[in-house]
Amino acid sequence: AAGVIQSPRHLIKEKRETATLKCYPIPRHDTVYWYQQGPGQDPQFLISFYEKMQSDKGSIPDRFSAQQFSDYHSELNMSSLELGDSALYFCASSLGSRGSSYNSPLHFGNGTRLTVT
């Protein structure tokens, strides 16, 4: 079965550079979530999109932005990178169910490991 695809798998950037992470959800999934997992930490929610519109926002820095496109893939744009941005970035997708009973768990990609030097 198709899973959530994230690219690239690994990314090395220098401080103050920019990075773009891509996420391709499971086919027919219309909701995308971004999580950041620091070394030895639990995943922290950054932002989510439902039907191409931002649905919720977590602890995403102002230097980061994201969007969901018409084909439901999503991109996380990160600017002015800092050493502390080094982490594993996960994308997850689900079948959105706004206003109704939840029935779709999140399915995670394998993550993009970002290293800022």
Place this chain on the structure above:
Amino acid sequence: AQSVAQPEDQVNVAEGNPLTVKCTYSVSGNPYLFWYVQYPNRGLQFLLKYITGDNLVKGSYGFEAEFNKSQTSFHLKKPSALVSDSALYFCAVAEGNNFNKFYFGSGTKLNVKP
């Protein structure tokens, strides 16, 4: 506010023995609870969920979890551990009727020794 607690950083168990990974939660409404497993350098894989219904939920790879409302717990269990079960396990709770956020516990490292 929603929160999840996994009181054990690490659980060690011998292969073939039963295992339990503990999770307690705090939610303002009905709990929607999940277990995920993470292998090194991999994404989180969904194991099982509790939404409504039977308190004992069966999931992937022989895992099950028991929802206990009075103790606000959702412990993950397996009758007979395998070495390949060694991984990081996260308990998570979804926020009420807003399913845009999952709150994760801090994770429990399960070590299964041969």
